[in-house]
Amino acid sequence: xxxxxxxxxxxxxxxxxxxxxxxxxxxxxxxxxxxxxxxxxxxxxxxxxxxxxxxxxxxxxxxxxxxxxxxxxxxxxxxxxxxxxxxxxxxxxxxxxx
Numbered sequence: 001x002x003x004x005x006x007x008x009x010x011x012x013x014x015x016x017x018x019x020x021x022x023x024x025x026x027x028x029x030x031x032x033x034x035x036x037x038x039x040x041x042x043x044x045x046x047x048x049x050x051x052x053x054x055x056x057x058x059x060x061x062x063x064x065x066x067x068x069x070x071x072x073x074x075x076x077x078x079x080x081x082x083x084x085x086x087x088x089x090x091x092x093x094x095x096x097x098x
Contacts (some may be wrong), residue, residue, distance in 0.1 A: 027086045041072055064085055 022030070045068060052065055 001024060024086065031079070031083055031086060034082075038072075038076060041075075045069055045072055 045065075048065055048068075052061060
């Protein structure tokens with residue numbers, strides 16, 4: 001999913017609508033997929049950084065890249081919270097059944 005400004009929002013729909021209705025196994029599978037997507041996004045950002053560093057672009061392009069990096073950091077923080085809540089739900093521990 002992309003936000004109106006074009007930034008990938010990997011798990012907003014899932015976390016908002018389904019977090020209480022899926023099994024722990026399904027949550028883990030989703031978070032694993034999200035983790036892989038975030039890794040791909042990180043590698044893309046690093047390639048973009050290397051390209052920008054060699055090309056000496058305008059300040060506007062650097063600012064756009066910085067905005068993308070900040071958005072990625074926010075997604076990482078949200079992913080961490082989702083992982084923590086899966087492992088230790090705010091209402092207490094859940095029974096982990098397959």
